[in-house]
Amino acid sequence: MLQIYNSLTNRKEPFQPIMPGKVRMYVCGMTVYDYCHLGHARAMVVFDMVVRYLRAQGYEVTYVRNITDIDDKIIRRAAELGVSVQELTERFIRAMHEDAAALGVLPPDHEPRATESIDGMIAMIQKLIDEGYAYVADNGDVYYAVSRFPEYGKLSGKRIEDLRAGARIEPGEAKRDPLDFARWKAAKPGEPSWPSPWGEGRPGWHIECSVMSTACLGNHFDIHGGGVDLKFPHHENEIAQSEAATGEKFVNVWMHNGHVRVDDEKMSKSLGNFFTVREILAKYRAEQVRYFLLASHYRGPLNYTAEALENAGSALERLYLALRGLDSQQPADLQAEPLYYERFTAAMDDDFNTPAALAVLHHLAREINRRRQTDPLAAARLGAILRELGGMLGLLQDDPERFLRAGGSGTGLSDDEIEALLERRRQARADRNFAEADRIRDELKAQGVIIEDGPQGTTWRRT
């Protein structure tokens, strides 16, 4: 039975979909004004893993991940770069899709954009005004009246009094209460704007997620995810808006992934200590990065270090080495070796414990290596299971030989050149000229090629 840690109740709960066999899930995507950094990548990979596992367990999943393509930072960035808001957002949406694909992140079923949901936002804001949850201020802004929603703070565990003590009102705002937040911002000159019953303007943050999620998934759905930094105020405000507007419970299970850190500090744009996915992929293999992201539990912090990335690469290489040379035509019969499948499932059912699930993959690799000489058929069957379970994590889907020969760092030698050197070495070994054979091996090693002499001949891989 799948247990998921619910941020709303702060404990693990058995997962019960609203509609049997179906899961409706929404995850907050990016605000597209720059390239994805590793923190964004973590969120994408973590929830991709969740979707893959749910599907592998037989659930029919509808997965929505939005794009926020209008907000203050986007407007500012476009102005800085001297391009239109649309040019800017298109550029970074394309980049985000490239990064996601590289990391093995499947496209969501729906990817709504804020700018395509303005009508829905206006409708929801109007509803909030009609119901008394929002008001039009003197300056033309529309604010949500937090005091009207008694359950405000239930997700983040905050009390309204505490929040009010630290809250402040920015110049130019016309809130009745410091906690109130803008739902519609009156247009300023030169900014993108849309017509509304309250005049030209643009939506405030938070409303787009309430609108896009309920539009795609209904007023009440199963899972809502995002980084922990969105818990407050973003998700708190989403609940306040959605439940006030629809009168229904919004989301059953809230899932929050932990931060990526650098030197024990949160990786973030404002601290400037971030690494973009592009920078990282220039140095490390995409699947290695994915392994790294899944090698610690999704709710915990994840420290970014070169050592950890290299460690992930070695661990992944071990799994591919186990798969190399096996008969890949064997079907994956998970029930044939129930021990591994049961342990894998037990790990994943425990709030998506991917580190424990990866340990099961390594147990499989060891068993394959033990048996590959004495019982190749059994080894191949275990290999099929290893690939199948790896697939549930979005790993091990590459051809092992291809993966190992590709290596991480580029080498100057082409495949043909390597093969030619290996042929010369074969001859040298046949002549028992080991000095020459070793010289060629050292030459290859200097070029980043590791060779292995086995019973079936010599194999090679790039480091």
Add this chain to the structure above:
RNA sequence: GGCUAGGUGGCAGAAUGGUCAUGCAGCGGCCUGCAAAGCCGUGUAAGCCGGUUCGAUUCCGGCCCUAGCCUCCA
């Protein structure tokens, strides 16, 4: 200051009231012409102080420390 996580071996990182995590690195052995890969074996642990218990890394309390949120953020 308020709220929330957490402090595990050389590093990363799980589970667990008494027995193996796992990976990387180390050491010994096997295999190999020598390597590599692999297999076998092995060492290293639980922030500090109390308490509960036959027994605690695991439960409870206090303290110390770290991170996050409280303002834009995945």
